[in-house]
Amino acid sequence: MELFQGLVAVVLDDSIALSHTADALAELDVLAGWALLARECGYCRPVLDEGDGLEIIEGRHPVVEQVLRSADTVTARGATRAFVPNDTVLSCDDAQIVLLTGPNMAGKSTYIRQVALITLLAQVGCWAPAKSCRLGLVDRIFSRVGASADLARGNSTFRVEMNETANILNNATDRSLIILDEIGRGTSTYDGLAIAWSVVEHLHRHPSRGPRTLFATHYQELTQLEKHLPRLRNFSVAVKEWNDEIVFVRRVIPGAADRSYGIQVARLAGLPLSVIERAKTILAKLEGDDTAVSLPSPQARPKKKITVAPADDSQLNLL
Ligand SMILES: Nc1ncnc2c1ncn2[C@@H]1O[C@H](COP(=O)(O)OP(=O)(O)OP(=O)(O)O)[C@@H](O)[C@H]1O
Numbered sequence: 001m002e003l004f005q006g007l008v009a010v011v012l013d014d015s016i017a018l019s020h021t022a023d024a025l026a027e028l029d030v031l032a033g034w035a036l037l038a039r040e041c042g043y044c045r046p047v048l049d050e051g052d053g054l055e056i057i058e059g060r061h062p063v064v065e066q067v068l069r070s071a072d073t074v075t076a077r078g079a080t081r082a083f084v085p086n087d088t089v090l091s092c093d094d095a096q097i098v099l100l101t102g103p104n105m106a107g108k109s110t111y112i113r114q115v116a117l118i119t120l121l122a123q124v125g126c127w128a129p130a131k132s133c134r135l136g137l138v139d140r141i142f143s144r145v146g147a148s149a150d151l152a153r154g155n156s157t158f159r160v161e162m163n164e165t166a167n168i169l170n171n172a173t174d175r176s177l178i179i180l181d182e183i184g185r186g187t188s189t190y191d192g193l194a195i196a197w198s199v200v201e202h203l204h205r206h207p208s209r210g211p212r213t214l215f216a217t218h219y220q221e222l223t224q225l226e227k228h229l230p231r232l233r234n235f236s237v238a239v240k241e242w243n244d245e246i247v248f249v250r251r252v253i254p255g256a257a258d259r260s261y262g263i264q265v266a267r268l269a270g271l272p273l274s275v276i277e278r279a280k281t282i283l284a285k286l287e288g289d290d291t292a293v294s295l296p297s298p299q300a301r302p303k304k305k306i307t308v309a310p311a312d313d314s315q316l317n318l319l
C-alpha cells in the first residue's frame with residue numbers, strides 16, 4: 001500500500017504532463033494506424049474543396065473489402081472473391097440523386113454505404129479506399145439504412161424508419177450527403193411506393209440544386225422519375241443470368257434494373273423447393289396482371305385489384 005500510494009503521489013505530481021502525453025500518444029496512434037491502413041490497403045489521399053461535387057474513382061467499402069481479403073473467401077468453384085471497386089459522381093446541381101436499382105444481393109447497400117464511409121474518412125483526415133477521390137465538403141452525412149424497432153420507447157419498425165426519414169428531410173441542407181436504403185419497405189407496397197416516390201420528389205424540389213443523395217430501392221417504378229426530374233440519374237448493379245442462375249458481377253452501371261431476382265436469391269438461401277416453385281407461380285400470375293404505374297402523381301394511380309390463384313386453385317384477393 002505504501003509503494004502504491006507513493007506511485008499515486010508521483011503520478012499526481014505530474015498529472016498534467018502525463019495526460020498531455022497520453023493525448024499526444026493517442027493522436028499519434030490514430031495517425032499511425034491510418035498511415036499503415038493507407039499503405040497496406042492502397043488508400044488514396046482525398047482532395048477536399050469548397051465545391052459541391054463528389055467524385056470517387058474506384059471506391060471500395062473499407063470493411064467488406066477487408067472481410068473478402070481474409071482466408072475464407074474462396075468460392076465453391078475455386079475462384080477468389082475480391083472486392084469490385086465502383087465509381088461515383090454526384091453534384092448538387094447536376095447528378096444530384098442517384099437512384100440505384102438492382103437484384104437482391106447485388107451490392108446496392110454496400111455501394112451507398114461505401115460512399116458515405118469514404119466521405120466520412122476523407123473529412124476526418126484519413127486517406128480513403130479509392131483510386132482517387134475529390135469531395136466538396138459536406139455539412140452532415142444522413143443515413144437511413146437497415147430495419148430496427150424501438151419497442152421500449154413505443155416505436156414500431158416502420159415508425160422508426162419514418163422518424164429517421166423525417167429527420168433527414170427536415171434537416172438536410174444542400175451541403176449534406178444523404179444515403180437512403182429501401183425507404184418504404186416496411187409498409188404495404190402502395191403506401192411504401194408512394195412514400196418513396198414523394199421523398200425523391202421532395203429531395204429534388206428546388207429548381208436548380210439539392211443535397212447529394214444515393215437512393216437504393218426495389219421499386220422499379222421510381223426509375224421512370226428520371227424523365228421528370230432532371231437531376232435524377234438511374235444506376236443499377238449489374239448481374240448476369242446463367243442457366244436460371246444469377247451471377248453477381250458487382251458493377252454499378254448507368255441505367256435502371258428491371259428485375260429483383262428475389263426468388264433466385266430465396267432459393268440460394270435454402271427456402272424449401274415447394275415454396276420456391278409456388279412463389280414462381282404466384283409471381284408469374286402477378287406479373288401477368290400488369291402493375292405499371294403512371295407518372296407523375298402517385299395519387300392519380302388507380303388502385304389495382306390483383307388476384308392470384310392459391311394452392312387449391314380458388315381465387316384469393318390480395319388487394
Ligand atoms: N463491390 C463488391 N465487391 C464484392 N462483393 C460485394 C460488393 N458489394 C457487395 N458485395 C457482397 O455482396 C453482399 C450483398 O451486398 P448488399 O447487401 O449490398 O446487396 P443489396 O443489393 O443491398 O441486396 P438487397 O437488395 O437484398 O438488400 C455483401 O454482403 C457483400 O459481401
Ligand SMILES: [Mg+2]
Pocket residue numbers: 108109110181
Ligand atoms: Mg440492401
